[in-house]
Amino acid sequence: MQPDARSVALGAVDLHKSYGSTKANRGISLSVMRGEIHAIVGENGAGKSTLMRMLQGVERPDSGHVVIADKQVTLSGPAEALAQSIGMVHQEFMLAPDLTLLENLVLGEEPVTRHWGPLSRIDWAKALREGRELADSIGAQIDWHRRTSSVPVHILQFVEIIRLLRRGCNVLILDEPTAVLAPPQVEELFDLLRNLRANGTTILFISHKIGEVIALADQVTVIRQGKTVFQSAIVDTTGPEIASHIVRDAPQVETQPAASPTVNGETVLELNGLTARSLEKSQSLESISLKVREGEILGIAGVSGNGQGELVECIAGLREISAGSILLQGADITAETTLARRNRGLAYVSADRRHEGLTTAASIETNVVAGSHRAPPIARSGILSRKNLRQEASKRLAALKVVFGKVTDPADSLSGGNQQKLVFARESAGDPKLMIASQPTRGVDLNGIAAIHGLLRDFRDQGGAVLLASEELDELLSLSDRVVVIFEGRLVGEVTSPAGAMAQIGQMMVQGDAA
Amino acid sequence: MSSNVASRSIGILLPLVVSLIVSGAVLLAIGKNPLDVFGLIATESFGNPRRIAATLSAATPLLFTAVATAICFRSGVFNVGVEGAFLVGGLAAIFLGFTLPATWGFALFPVCFLAAALIGAIWLYVPGILLAKFEVDEVVSTLMLNFIAVAITGYLVNGPLLSPLSGNNVTPLIHEVAYLPRLMPPSTLHAGFLIGLVCVAAYGYWCRYTPAGFEGALIGLNQRFSRAVGISVPRTIVGVMILSGVIAGIGGAAHGMGQMHRFSDGFSPGYGFTGMAVALLGRNHPIGIVLGAILFGALASAGTTIQLFSNIPLDLVNIIQGTVMIFAVVELGRISLRRKKGTANAN
Numbered sequence: 001m002q003p004d005a006r007s008v009a010l011g012a013v014d015l016h017k018s019y020g021s022t023k024a025n026r027g028i029s030l031s032v033m034r035g036e037i038h039a040i041v042g043e044n045g046a047g048k049s050t051l052m053r054m055l056q057g058v059e060r061p062d063s064g065h066v067v068i069a070d071k072q073v074t075l076s077g078p079a080e081a082l083a084q085s086i087g088m089v090h091q092e093f094m095l096a097p098d099l100t101l102l103e104n105l106v107l108g109e110e111p112v113t114r115h116w117g118p119l120s121r122i123d124w125a126k127a128l129r130e131g132r133e134l135a136d137s138i139g140a141q142i143d144w145h146r147r148t149s150s151v152p153v154h155i156l157q158f159v160e161i162i163r164l165l166r167r168g169c170n171v172l173i174l175d176e177p178t179a180v181l182a183p184p185q186v187e188e189l190f191d192l193l194r195n196l197r198a199n200g201t202t203i204l205f206i207s208h209k210i211g212e213v214i215a216l217a218d219q220v221t222v223i224r225q226g227k228t229v230f231q232s233a234i235v236d237t238t239g240p241e242i243a244s245h246i247v248r249d250a251p252q253v254e255t256q257p258a259a260s261p262t263v264n265g266e267t268v269l270e271l272n273g274l275t276a277r278s279l280e281k282s283q284s285l286e287s288i289s290l291k292v293r294e295g296e297i298l299g300i301a302g303v304s305g306n307g308q309g310e311l312v313e314c315i316a317g318l319r320e321i322s323a324g325s326i327l328l329q330g331a332d333i334t335a336e337t338t339l340a341r342r343n344r345g346l347a348y349v350s351a352d353r354r355h356e357g358l359t360t361a362a363s364i365e366t367n368v369v370a371g372s373h374r375a376p377p378i379a380r381s382g383i384l385s386r387k388n389l390r391q392e393a394s395k396r397l398a399a400l401k402v403v404f405g406k407v408t409d410p411a412d413s414l415s416g417g418n419q420q421k422l423v424f425a426r427e428s429a430g431d432p433k434l435m436i437a438s439q440p441t442r443g444v445d446l447n448g449i450a451a452i453h454g455l456l457r458d459f460r461d462q463g464g465a466v467l468l469a470s471e472e473l474d475e476l477l478s479l480s481d482r483v484v485v486i487f488e489g490r491l492v493g494e495v496t497s498p499a500g501a502m503a504q505i506g507q508m509m510v511q512g513d514a515a
Numbered sequence: 516m517s518s519n520v521a522s523r524s525i526g527i528l529l530p531l532v533v534s535l536i537v538s539g540a541v542l543l544a545i546g547k548n549p550l551d552v553f554g555l556i557a558t559e560s561f562g563n564p565r566r567i568a569a570t571l572s573a574a575t576p577l578l579f580t581a582v583a584t585a586i587c588f589r590s591g592v593f594n595v596g597v598e599g600a601f602l603v604g605g606l607a608a609i610f611l612g613f614t615l616p617a618t619w620g621f622a623l624f625p626v627c628f629l630a631a632a633l634i635g636a637i638w639l640y641v642p643g644i645l646l647a648k649f650e651v652d653e654v655v656s657t658l659m660l661n662f663i664a665v666a667i668t669g670y671l672v673n674g675p676l677l678s679p680l681s682g683n684n685v686t687p688l689i690h691e692v693a694y695l696p697r698l699m700p701p702s703t704l705h706a707g708f709l710i711g712l713v714c715v716a717a718y719g720y721w722c723r724y725t726p727a728g729f730e731g732a733l734i735g736l737n738q739r740f741s742r743a744v745g746i747s748v749p750r751t752i753v754g755v756m757i758l759s760g761v762i763a764g765i766g767g768a769a770h771g772m773g774q775m776h777r778f779s780d781g782f783s784p785g786y787g788f789t790g791m792a793v794a795l796l797g798r799n800h801p802i803g804i805v806l807g808a809i810l811f812g813a814l815a816s817a818g819t820t821i822q823l824f825s826n827i828p829l830d831l832v833n834i835i836q837g838t839v840m841i842f843a844v845v846e847l848g849r850i851s852l853r854r855k856k857g858t859a860n861a862n
Binding site: 318337339350352355358371379382384426 | 726730732740741742743744746747
């Protein structure tokens, strides 16, 4: 049967999914029509990845169902999704680096000259023919004999796509396909996706870059807090309208009047022309200058991947910089180690709580005192006192009301909110002058968010300086005294009274200017 | 805590039980009663004070090599070069033991031990710095250094240090004043066993009561976290390598001055590698290390006598030893997985 042009290739009807007490999806409906490019946008934690996992059959919905080719289905796993022609391109490519592109293309489903079980011979000529035909059909140039590890990242993405096409997929799900690409490569990818659409392939792509959605998609669906909140054809909407749906109806997390009276305190942190160029796939930073004063929260707004993570790492001493200087309370710390910076009063709350903020396998007490283990009272004349360590740990945990079982339990045993409180308990000990908080409430429940916001405000009100990087615009606006916007590694604007400036900031985040 | 103890005990006992089952099957296949044989092994290793002394004597070098290995493994550094450091340390001690004048008397002990510790430290400092500064894989570099250690010591005992009184592959004997005292003559159990226990205790103290030991455990679990809280990962790596070399070198000296009294080609029948199995079996825990070393010591000492009293081949004891090692080393895969997770950058 020839599929009708207006049939649903892939869809969802009122999907719900909870993990423990966290409601990741609470009513998502979606219809991706055959032959269209459909974008799903939403903030981190909005429920996009949970949705993808259900569409792909990795997770079963608690209620609601997935629709494939106009039929309700219950998927048993990704293999079944693949059998139903649904393929997914992950952010991390599933290619073996030491094989050639051609070997990767056929891996797992090799064409053979005769079916003799283990004695079958792979028909490489046929494999190459298939690869070339598929590449030609979507306008990609691929040297199939190159080693995978030597090939630029966008070509790998093409190979992933071609591999799914070869397996008969006509619906492709792409998870933030542009996150790892440079701008010219993004153009190439978009051309290729348009060719795919022309060939009748349906594409569902996840993004949080509104500019790309406008440039590429036919339809857009906005997800917020696990729900579908907006659906529209691209021609009927605008970038700012989409942006407003991404951030609108935030739970009013106690939007206190943020302005604090003491913004004219001493400068605590000063960056002068900080530049960091990297050969890896991370955003370079270009000539960033800013100041954070006592009693002030400076927010850094930016779409994920525009350099806020890299900037924070540079200040913490975890990433090399190529030019510029960093001053902490007037002292040049550009060349200092992380340890020296911490001893001067720098505190760092990592965005990656599970891998950098904590050692989840180590005990709670170890996690909360690490970094202070060479100084009194924990260590005296080179000997570590277990008694003082435990006292100090208990003191810090009690000060921030961390809820835990035993101090010897692994940090993994804590809830997300309590894990983050543990991180704050460690970082706020020892009277820091500057708190760098990167995505401090990511993966934290609402109560935890309120507590963490309280901690940041208290720290500010007691004269501390805070540099806050967050992708949650509501959070930035409700906490920050000033907001700077970072776009493609540069600061593109500053807003001195953030309350009510959401549209302006959103515009700068997406387009790099306020025009 | 109790579940922790339980899981530790299972971790130690499981390889033993599995290897008993495997070797029991082998025994049945060759028509022996497994229980009789295991009973014989137990008697031969723990049956009377002399047998116990022989077991502890065989366990002595393993105490050192296991501690030297555990220091690195718990820090996520896969140092397999303890064997090499044991050899060069041992040779250094022996060399001074017969070269320095015998009139030095007891002063020979500290001098020989210090020299062995120093040489061992230098030996493992090299792969440590290569790993810390240039990310040279430590498994490869330390493994290769073992071959170099065998070659250097082999050359020296066949050439410049060859005993003029002996034809092949041995150095002269050290001065008698430099012999470590025997604890239960006529058994070969010597004071090196006590030094080994001191090293195990010092290791346990280092793990729990020193900032460096605290940092070692942290970088073993999560390097990104360690860096973020201000711990220097390269310095810690070099530090644990040096410590490992010190212990391995002292072990070589103790074995040389207590057991062999000279250096020969077969100075170490793979103590470094058996020590690795002991460290893994003991889960890097001091008590686990002592028990593991005694277990392997028992198998070694029983193996040499068991074929005198029965027609059971020595190979069978080697099979038991081998299976214990294999199942102890299963743990290695888990550690290396954990390390990969720790260093992999999420995002």
